[in-house]
Amino acid sequence: MSTSRYLVVGAGLTGSAIAWQLAERGCEVTLVERTAPAAAGGSSHGSARIFRYAYAERDYVDLAVRADAAWEELERRHGAPLLERVGALDHGPGRDPRALARVLRDAGVEHELLDAATARRRWPQLVLDGEVLHQPGGGVLDAEGTVHAMLALARARGARVLTGWELTRLERTRVGFTAHAADGRRVDAGHVVVGAGGWLPDLLRELPLPSGFLAAFPVLQVREENAFHFPYRAEHPHGTWPTLIHNPGDQDVYALPGGRDADFRGQKVAVYNAGRPIASAARRSGVVDPANRERVTAYVRRYLPGLVPEPYADTTCLFTSTPAEDFVVDGVDGITVASPCSGHGAKFAPLLGRIGADVATGAAPAPERFRVGGRRPGA
Known part of the structure; x- marks a missing residue:
């Protein structure tokens, strides 16, 4: 006792x-x-989670700004970086980059709203839908x-x-x-x-x-999500990739540098909230859904030409969500x-x-x- x-x-x-x-x-x-x-x-x-500011609601943007300062304090106290500032992108009609940019502007968050041609010149490894919202302060955090x-x-x-x-x-x-x-x-x-x-x-x-x-x-709904690591092509190595959230109209897909989870060899890519619903973490199977793998691979083939569309690693993770x-x-x-x-x-x-x-x-x-x-x- x-x-x-x-x-x-x-x-x-x-x-x-x-x-x-x-x-x-x-x-x-x-x-x-x-x-x-x-x-x-x-x-x-694992070592790869997205840090971003872009939300449709001001409440969360303001929280992200406060969290940014808290990360800086934690890194100072820890004595080493925990958040790599590689930038964060949002694009696709389902994300509405222009509306997100208005919220960031009102909150005083540094950002750029780029036309597709400008964005493609900067990130030729991506196929970008329309306008692109870039947040230079975004990046990848090391969860573990x-x-x-x-x-x-x-x-x-x-x-x-x-x-x-x-x-x-x-x-x-x-x-x-x-x-x-x-x-x-x-x-x-x-x-x-x-x-x-x-x-x-x-x-x-x-x-x-x-x-x-x-x-x-x-x-609370628990899902066993699937994430896949795809290797960089030689001309687009680690260090040249931002994080991204893309919604072409029917799904949110996120991608980010995989970090040490994937030996720094590729991007971690997943469809948001596409995993199998389970009652709780105790029912986690650890089994990757082959249909999910095919869906994400097809996405990479179409939208991420800077990656080889053949996953070399995969994992399951838990999302525990409230209705809102x-x-x-x-x-x-x-x-x-x-x-x-x-x-x-x-x-x-x-x-x-x-x-x-x-x-x-x-x-x-x-x-x-x-x-x-x-x-x-x-x-």
Whole structure:
């Protein structure tokens, strides 16, 4: 049996960020992880996630600007880069680059709106649809490296990190909670933060939360996404590629430098939200869908001539999404639930650590749209 003022469940980007920020504030923190930090079975493994500013809604653009400053602080504290600024592109009629550019302009974010001919001269390895939005400050973040950087900073401030610690039950006590692990270990805590990603649909049923909070909690859908690595042609090597999001009208496709996940040999390419729906991370199969591979390969053949249209590596990953694709950072009665999910949360990790720590300590509420039962777009 051990005790801690704050118990954080889950050592992915979310849990690690919140544990770090709680420790920075002088809080006693224990973080527990069912396997290992940034484990391959979760949503925070690997070295390649997109950092971008382009959103149709100003709320998220403003959050990205704040996250940018938080990344700079984290890199300074860590002493090494975690975000490579290769630039970010948005194009295709389904992305509406001109509308995105207006939001970035109003938010004061550096950007360029390029005609197709200019963009093709700059990036001849791409087939570009119409106008192209370029964000020079965009890039690729190292998810796994970021988790370990934040955990190192948390440990330096006294946080404990327990691995192989799978939460099976959380029991409310007179003075807080007792968390029970599958192997019989226990931790007593005054406040619990749950950042369990794709395991949250299962865990929610095990948390002693009020029925009203659970009833208002947005439905979580977990998908087992597929991503594929395609090799660079010799004339377009690593270092010449931005990240991109392209919607030709029927699907969002994203591509980014694969980093060390793919030995720096190619781009990581995937169709957004095209994976198999599963009940929770516990049902993950790790099996790549052949039809998905064919679909992405056909896309690469048509739109990414700077790549050889033959994937040399593939992987599965988890997207845990709410219906509006908003995050959830909210709590009640000593439990904070943090699910910065829906496939676009990684870029906000250091900032969401602050937001989650604010909610857990009572220092400030989360943005209204992240609260259970809070405002949603159009509401």
